[in-house]
Amino acid sequence: MMRWIRRSSRREALRDLLLWALLCLSAVLAPVTPPWWEPSGGWAAWAAVAGAVVLGGAVLVSRRSPLAGMLIVLAVGSWSVGEGLATVQIWRLDGLVTLGPLNGFTPAIVVLSWLTGRRAARSRPAALAFTAILGTGTALTLVTSCGPRPDPVTSHFWFPLLSGILLSALLPWGVGRLRWQRVEQRAREQRLIAGQAQLHERNRIAQDMHDSLGHDLALIALRAAALEMAPDLAERHRRAAGELREAAADTTERLRRVIGVLREGERAPLTPPQESVAEIVERARESGVRVELTGEESLRDRTACRVVQEALTNATKHAPGSPVTVQVLRTSAEITVTVTNRAAPTPPGRPRGGGLGLVGLHERVRLAGGTFTSGWTGGRFRVVASFPPDGLPRETEDLPLKDGAT
DSSP states (O other), rough: OOOHHHHHHHHHHHHHHHHHHOOOOHHHOOOOOTTOOOOHHHHHHHHHHHHHHHHHHHHHTTTTOOHHHHHHHHHHSSSOEEEEEEEOOOOSSSSSSEEEEEOOOOOHHHHHHHHHHHHHHSSSSHHHHHHHHEEEEEEHHHHHHSSSSSHHHHHHHHHHHHHHHHIIIIIIHHHHHHHHHHHHHHHHHHHHHHHHHHHHHHHHHHHHHHHHHHHHHHHHHHHHHHHOTTOOOHHHHHHHHHHHHHHHHHHHHHHHHHHOOOOTTOOOOOOOSSSOOHHHHHHHHHHTTTTTEEETOOOHEEEEEHHHHHHHHHHHSSSSTSSSSEEEHHHHHSSEEHHHEEEEESSOOSOOOOTTTHHHHHHHHHHHTOOEEEEETTEEEEEEEEETTTTTOOOOOOOOOOOTTH
């Protein structure tokens, strides 16, 4: 980090040095001097050296305080009136007045004024400085030129000064300020896009937590229920197993409430899952679920794994003890997952989750470009999901859940 900062500082120093060298060319070729002084001989060289030193200080200061650098070159370069963009005759004044004076400091005034608008985060200090200078100069010009006794000397000084500040400083500052606003707007848009990407990623992680942790908690509750029904278990251990089952169910409910349902329009994640379908089924078997798996057992498709996981969770919650059949079929264009279970041999306890599991699963399959149906058929609860193997979206019909789906 410190090395990068030092490298960045060296680059900035080289840029400032190059800028100073370029600005010194015009300042040395046309030294800035007061209008009443005509340097000659060695004095002209000293004036050029002094101008280069002032420019060096202004460029050095402008990196940390752009407004200060601009005011330095304005204070030095605005007094010299050499050539101008135009000469006009002003009412009630004798002689021609130079507008938009040009001298050796004019390029420095233009560049540093533009940098002030481009670098400064706040526009108010520069606006106040321009207002004070232009307002004071305009008031003095009006008083001296429009009064009963016009003062041509003062007017011939303020007209070039004000026109030079307006054209050489105010306009470049406005252009630089517009550039700063565009860059800032682009940065805000980038931050907004990054924030939305972070939000989508958090939602994806939340959905994965909902699927994986909900499935694991359901298996814990199933093991606790099996332990509770063991005939040789002591009564106090039976009560502890029941409390464990209730705690797992309550935790599942709280997990669902905290995570919630993903917003519409989110793409299903396309990253490969950690487990295959066979591994998910094997973990369910180890927890006491009677599961039969046929078809593509080694499939590692995230959507397929989530369908199997949520369907097994649904079966263990609402039909504990009943056998479950999982069938996974794959073609070049489609993956079809079918999970079937019979009704529970004994009525299950109070259901948990409010049916949000299959609703969220329906949304996941839809966003993956597939179709999803679930419901009771001939005394069996059947979950069928079909979707592309690569997870890319396609045009599908948004099928609702059938009556009786949980």
